[in-house]
Amino acid sequence: MAPESFWVGFVGFGVYTVIYLLLLRSKLSSGWFVLQVLTGLLVFITSAGLGFWLVDRFSFFYALSIFGFFWFCFFFVTGIFYVSVSVGIIHYLNAQPGKSSTTEELYQECIRKPFIHRVHFMEKLGAIAHSEQGYLITDKGKLTVRRINGLQNLLGLKSRGYYSINPDQE
Amino acid sequence: MVVFLSIISGFSLPIFTRIFSERVFFIKSGKIRYFTASTLGFLLWLILVKGSSIPFDNIWDILCGILIILCAVWSNYWLSNFGGGFRMNMLLKIAEQERPITLEEWMGLFGGLGMEAFLEDRLKTILVPGKIVRENEGVITLTRGRGFFWGWVMKILYHLLQGSRRE
Numbered sequence: 001m002a003p004e005s006f007w008v009g010f011v012g013f014g015v016y017t018v019i020y021l022l023l024l025r026s027k028l029s030s031g032w033f034v035l036q037v038l039t040g041l042l043v044f045i046t047s048a049g050l051g052f053w054l055v056d057r058f059s060f061f062y063a064l065s066i067f068g069f070f071w072f073c074f075f076f077v078t079g080i081f082y083v084s085v086s087v088g089i090i091h092y093l094n095a096q097p098g099k100s101s102t103t104e105e106l107y108q109e110c111i112r113k114p115f116i117h118r119v120h121f122m123e124k125l126g127a128i129a130h131s132e133q134g135y136l137i138t139d140k141g142k143l144t145v146r147r148i149n150g151l152q153n154l155l156g157l158k159s160r161g162y163y164s165i166n167p168d169q170e
Numbered sequence: 171m172v173v174f175l176s177i178i179s180g181f182s183l184p185i186f187t188r189i190f191s192e193r194v195f196f197i198k199s200g201k202i203r204y205f206t207a208s209t210l211g212f213l214l215w216l217i218l219v220k221g222s223s224i225p226f227d228n229i230w231d232i233l234c235g236i237l238i239i240l241c242a243v244w245s246n247y248w249l250s251n252f253g254g255g256f257r258m259n260m261l262l263k264i265a266e267q268e269r270p271i272t273l274e275e276w277m278g279l280f281g282g283l284g285m286e287a288f289l290e291d292r293l294k295t296i297l298v299p300g301k302i303v304r305e306n307e308g309v310i311t312l313t314r315g316r317g318f319f320w321g322w323v324m325k326i327l328y329h330l331l332q333g334s335r336r337e
Binding site: 062116118149154 | 289310
């Protein structure tokens with residue numbers, strides 16, 4: 001039955017949200033992205049299994065569509081929260097007395113710190129290596145870059161990361 | 171049938187994005203390119219569903235199709251991060267270097283203009299026009315109203331989503 005299949009997806013998403021929020025509070029060291037993808041997959045597979053077992057004429061795609069839609073909405077909110085620099089600036093300003101800060105402080109706290117955090121992450125993944133001379137990309141990193149370039153060429157995605165400035169025209 | 175047509179229309183979104191990044195149909199603004207590709211994907215879905223003589227009386231099939239298209243819109247949005255994401259840009263820049271570089275050099279190379287331009291870009295394209303912050307002689311302040319509201323939202327999200335995991 002159609003409405004019941006949608007309900008399976010919807011309730012599955014609710015269960016997923018609760019499990020994800022609980023896992024965030026656990027001592028698991030996995031990143032938010034891995035946690036979200038794995039938890040989402042496991043909860044949906046379990047929900048669909050229960051749906052096939054308990055619901056008469058269960059429609060897999062009905063359940064998947066509603067679960068997937070809410071999962072992407074949640075992923076959007078969490079993704080923006082965890083990685084966006086603009087969100088980081090708002091959060092930093094909100095925590096300051098008078099809710100204000102100098103540009104230099106913002107640069108140090110909201111740009112330099114996240115940059116260094118990402119450098120450590122890449123180092124941990126083995127994409128870059130650190131020596132006394134500085135940072136250099138590894139063979140593993142070069143392979144990742146080749147894949148990113150391939151995907152960028154395939155989908156026509158090229159951007160410098162700025163919204164308003166085009167460095168090619170500067 | 172609607173599900174199958176929706177999946178096909180969903181896959182058309184990255185194809186439309188690709189077409190609009192080609193010289194002939196080039197759309198400069200990433201946001202407009204993404205919006206146009208999404209709209210065309212949705213129109214394709216409508217044409218396919220209407221043209222395939224599927225009766226519109228099964229509201230659940232139609233709802234399922236719309237949700238699949240919306241999932242494709244989200245996926246296409248995330249794919250665009252491969253073009254201009256923070257970490258992607260960092261990795262692409264260091265890949266161009268033949269000798270080891272210091273952290274400061276790396277930050278200076280980011281996006282072609284460095285991280286200071288990056289901060290200025292974020293302030294002047296999102297936060298100041300969105301009336302979330304105001305800038306006064308090098309001091310950035312959250313505005314009363316919108317700025318305080320978003321600051322409050324961030325505070326709630328920080329507790330809910332364990333802000334210590336922020337990157």
